[in-house]
Amino acid sequence: MADLDPAEKIKELSSTLASVEAVLDLDAKQREIEELREQSADPELWNDPGEAQKVTRRLANLESTVSKVGNIRRRLDDLSVLYELAASEDDADTLAEADSELDSLRGDIGELEVRTLLNGPYDEREALVTINSQAGGVDAADWAQMLQRMYLRWAERHGYPTEVYETSYAEEAGIKSTSFVVKAPFAYGTLRGEHGTHRLVRISPFDNQNRRQTSFAGVDVVPVVEQSDHIDIDESELRIDVYRSSGPGGQGVNTTDSAVRITHLPTGIVTSCQNERSQIQNRATAMSMLQAKLLERKRREERAELDELRGESVSSWGTQMRNYVLHPYQSVKDVRTGVESGNPGAILDGEIDTFIDAEIRWMRSQEAAEK
Structure with missing residues (x-):
C-alpha cells in the first residue's frame, strides 16, 4: 500500500x-x-x-x-x-x-x-497459562520468571485482567513454576500458539566467568473450564497436599497451611493454588485448573487418534517454538512462522502481538491442510 x-x-x-x-x-x-x-x-x-x-x-x-x-x-x-x-x-x-x-x-x-480466525471450539474461553523452568539451572528459573512478566505485561497492555494462582519460587533466583489466568474473551484462542518450549541464549548474570548460557522454559496454555464441561475425576486417584504459602526466598505470606497442591496420579498432572487465604477456595481453584488440563489432554489425545486413523503424523506444537537471543546478537525468532524481531527488550516487555498474530494464521493454515 x-x-x-x-x-x-x-x-x-x-x-x-x-x-x-x-x-x-x-x-x-x-x-x-x-x-x-x-x-x-x-x-x-x-x-x-x-x-x-x-x-x-x-x-x-x-x-x-x-x-x-x-x-x-x-x-x-x-x-x-x-x-x-x-x-x-x-x-x-x-x-x-x-x-x-x-x-x-x-x-x-x-x-x-x-x-475472525479464532473459531475453534474453545477459542472464546479465558486462558490458563502455566510456565515451568526446564534445563538450565538457575538461569532457567530466572527465564521462567521473565516469561511470566512478559505475558502479564502483554495482558496489561491490552487491559486484560489476570490472576496469579500459584508461583513456586526457586532457591537462588527466579521461579520453578507459575500458573495464572488471563480473564478476557478469546484469550485461549489468542494465546494457544504460545504453547511450547521457549529458549533463551545470553551471558548468564549468575556466572562469575560471564559465560554464555542456554536455558529453557515450557509454556502450557489451556482453556478455562466451564460448568458445561464434563471431566470425570476419581477422588481416589488424587493426592492432595496442603502447605503454607510462601514468597521469594521462603518469606511466609500466610500463617496457616492454606495452599493446596493436587496431583492426578494416573497422568502425573500437578496443579496448585496459594492465592486465597482459605484452603477450601484454594482447593476449588486447583481442582478447576486440573479439570482444564485434563480437558485439554483429552482434546489432544482425540486429535492424535484422528491423525493416526488418517495415516498422518501426529501434529505437535509443543516442541521448541521460539528462540530469544541476547548474545552475541539481539534477536527473537519463531521457528514455525519465521517471524523475527531485533528488539528482544520490547518483546520481553510484552510487545508480542506480531508473533501471536502470525501464530494464529499459521495454526489455521495447518488445521486447514489437515482436513
Missing part, C-alpha cells in the same frame, strides 16, 4: 473491513445481543449463577465486538474527511494526523481480521 494515494489506501482498508464484517455477521450478532439482553433481564436466570455468568459474559463479548467494528467503520469514514481537510488547507499537521490515524486503523483492522 506504500505507493497508493490516501484514497486508495482507505478504499483497500474499507474492503478488508467489509470482509471482516461479513465473516463476523454483525446482523446475526445484533439479534443474539437482543436475545441475551432479554435473558439477562429475567430474574429467574440468576437462580443458576453459572448459567447467568455464561449469558452475561457472552453478551459483554458480543457487545464489545459489535461496538469495536462500528467504531472502526466510523473512524475510517472520518479519515477521508480528514485527508480532504489537510489537502484543502495544505496543512502539514493535519496531514500527519491523518497518516497516523491511517496506520492505527491498519493495525486495528488487521487485529480484527485475525480475530
Whole structure:
C-alpha cells in the first residue's frame, strides 16, 4: 500500500473491513445481543449463577465486538474527511494526523481480521497459562520468571485482567513454576500458539566467568473450564497436599497451611493454588485448573487418534517454538512462522502481538491442510 494515494489506501482498508464484517455477521450478532439482553433481564436466570455468568459474559463479548467494528467503520469514514481537510488547507499537521490515524486503523483492522480466525471450539474461553523452568539451572528459573512478566505485561497492555494462582519460587533466583489466568474473551484462542518450549541464549548474570548460557522454559496454555464441561475425576486417584504459602526466598505470606497442591496420579498432572487465604477456595481453584488440563489432554489425545486413523503424523506444537537471543546478537525468532524481531527488550516487555498474530494464521493454515 506504500505507493497508493490516501484514497486508495482507505478504499483497500474499507474492503478488508467489509470482509471482516461479513465473516463476523454483525446482523446475526445484533439479534443474539437482543436475545441475551432479554435473558439477562429475567430474574429467574440468576437462580443458576453459572448459567447467568455464561449469558452475561457472552453478551459483554458480543457487545464489545459489535461496538469495536462500528467504531472502526466510523473512524475510517472520518479519515477521508480528514485527508480532504489537510489537502484543502495544505496543512502539514493535519496531514500527519491523518497518516497516523491511517496506520492505527491498519493495525486495528488487521487485529480484527485475525480475530475472525479464532473459531475453534474453545477459542472464546479465558486462558490458563502455566510456565515451568526446564534445563538450565538457575538461569532457567530466572527465564521462567521473565516469561511470566512478559505475558502479564502483554495482558496489561491490552487491559486484560489476570490472576496469579500459584508461583513456586526457586532457591537462588527466579521461579520453578507459575500458573495464572488471563480473564478476557478469546484469550485461549489468542494465546494457544504460545504453547511450547521457549529458549533463551545470553551471558548468564549468575556466572562469575560471564559465560554464555542456554536455558529453557515450557509454556502450557489451556482453556478455562466451564460448568458445561464434563471431566470425570476419581477422588481416589488424587493426592492432595496442603502447605503454607510462601514468597521469594521462603518469606511466609500466610500463617496457616492454606495452599493446596493436587496431583492426578494416573497422568502425573500437578496443579496448585496459594492465592486465597482459605484452603477450601484454594482447593476449588486447583481442582478447576486440573479439570482444564485434563480437558485439554483429552482434546489432544482425540486429535492424535484422528491423525493416526488418517495415516498422518501426529501434529505437535509443543516442541521448541521460539528462540530469544541476547548474545552475541539481539534477536527473537519463531521457528514455525519465521517471524523475527531485533528488539528482544520490547518483546520481553510484552510487545508480542506480531508473533501471536502470525501464530494464529499459521495454526489455521495447518488445521486447514489437515482436513
